[in-house]
Amino acid sequence: MSPTTPTSRRSNRVRNLVIALLVVVVASLAVTGTILAASNAGSSSLTKAQRLAQVATQQAVAAHQPHGAKIVGANTPDPTSCPVTFSQPGISTLFNPDFPTEHTINVAAVPQIGSAPYVYLVFAGWQTSNAQQGMIIVEREATDPCKSDPSSANVITTFLTPYQRGGVTLTTLNGAVVSFTTNGGASGRFNFVTGQFV
Secondary structure, eight states: OOOOOHHHHHHHHHHHHHHHHHHHHHHHHHHHHHHHHHHHHSOOSOOHHHHHHHHHHHHHHHHTSOOOOOOOOTTSOOOSOOOOOOSSOEEESSSOOOOSSEEEEEEEEEOOOTTOSEEEEEEEEEETTEEEEEEEEEEEEESOTTTSOGGGSEEEEEEEOSSOOSOEEEEEEETTEEEEEETTSOEEEEETTTTEEO
16 A cells, blocks of 8 residues: 555545536536526517517407307397308209218209299219119208298108119209209109109
8 A cells, every 4th residue: 555645635635626616616507507598588589668569569459359259148039031042053063962871963952933932952863772773852941941830941852763774863954843864874854842753
């Protein structure tokens, strides 16, 4: 074992002290930097006057915005009239929904005929369970549901073609009668008011 001199002990203490001080300074700088970064992250470069002006502008904009939908209460009267109108009467493929058991090809939107209080949507297509079975679906709606008896306002009836020649496509509309063709080459006419193939 080598003997230690007082000088070597002192230099060891100084070296340990310098290392300890260096660790304390680095830790202090790290904590100070973290605190400064956190305090600067929430602030902006705006002056107090600019921040006040910004808040005032936001409050003014919010004051002129709609305040949400109004709740219709029990005391609100029902509309006295709400007539049904079609933007495009006639035959179209634009509105062509499928029903649960039927696939539709096209539809005829028929406005009120004469003085009858109804409008009609006449859908044509086939049954999904049998593509050879053509069908026509007639949806009768009151011309003004707000004025009619709710039990008769909307009636949907499905009519099957008397033969199985494929899906039905409407071709012309003349009053209460639609003409059609089928995928299998047949043609026919259907009166959607009476529900009869003619």
